[in-house]
Amino acid sequence: MNGFTADSTAIIDSGAVVGDNTRIWQWVHVCAQARIGSDCSLGQNVFIGNRVVIGNNVKIQNNVSVYDNVTLEDDVFCGPSMVFTNVYNPRSHVSRKHEYRDTLVRRGATLGANCTIVCGVTIGEYAFVAAGAVVNRDVPGYALMAGVPARQIGWISQHGERLDLPLSGEGEARCPATAVRYLLRDGQVLSVRDDHGDPEGASEARQPGH
Template sequence: MTAPSIHPSAIVDEGAKVGEGSQIWHWVHICSRARIGRNVSLGQNVFVANHVVIGDHCKIQNNVSIYDNVTLEEGVFCGPSMVFTNVYNPRALVSRKNEFRNTLVKKGATLGANCTIVCGTTIGEYAFVGAGAVVTHDVPAYALMVGVPARHIGWMSQYGERLSLPLQGNAQDTCPHTGQQYQLRDGHCQLAQY
């Protein structure tokens, strides 16, 4: 068992759970009810709110705030300065703390630098959101999303290689790095089952 490594400048409020082997870097603030898994890396200036769950092996780069009602499953990558929201239509003069929407980022997904994930969305397994994209609706598993607002332009393997599958229909392709087979069936991409 390896205790988490917490930099002296970090603030971990009493009651927060940080899993073994996790690395908490400079100027991080973790609130008291946050739950962080094993072997997680939180880069400089990361904020983790109370009602947040971060799964094992996630990597959160510098300057990311993870607000209430965000759940990251295992192996999620959050690029530098990417943004989560928790209210859909914020106003400084209107209190909407009872309107927070749940955001779920599923296993293995990548959220690129400076992208924005609008609250209430689900990002599918191993999806890849490009740098600067603004996600306003649910993202399918393995989807490659780019632009403002984000649009679906392709498919990615678990390894992070672009697949040459069409957006719709039925097809099959192989990850050029791992040799894993992927199937597209009725517009849904998945690992081929044999």
């Protein structure tokens, strides 16, 4: 393990893989089977379990535990004190380690402060989960989610700006910050590169989740 920086109070178990330019702050524990990419930031009091895969440029703020069977793709943001789970119906006196459910957070998604992600769901690319929300089902790419339980209240751009699109049907909108064009088709939002949008904020047209 070379090329990253870690505070002297951090515990990084032998066997863990940590990418270049990743910063690990105070009182972090990274377990032996964890895989962490480059250019990440792990805030104070973060726990990274075994069988956790974290991509590049992922930001995990203070007091977050990323448990076994959670995968965070590139550019994911985890707000302070947000919560992952890995067992759906835990009991202290019943061992359910064999029942861990996979949770996948796709590229560019934001998980707001104090939100909870119930295990077994997929958060689509560039989705935005508001602070304090409780997610208990799959979230489409670019969806803006809020509430308990979380429900979709809109769509959001890669830049983090709300898009003027209906929740269903078809529509077209531009990001207020970058002018990148977004299309809503069949319940999915696609970002489209064209001559009017900021090329740094756009991507090739693709379906969320691919």
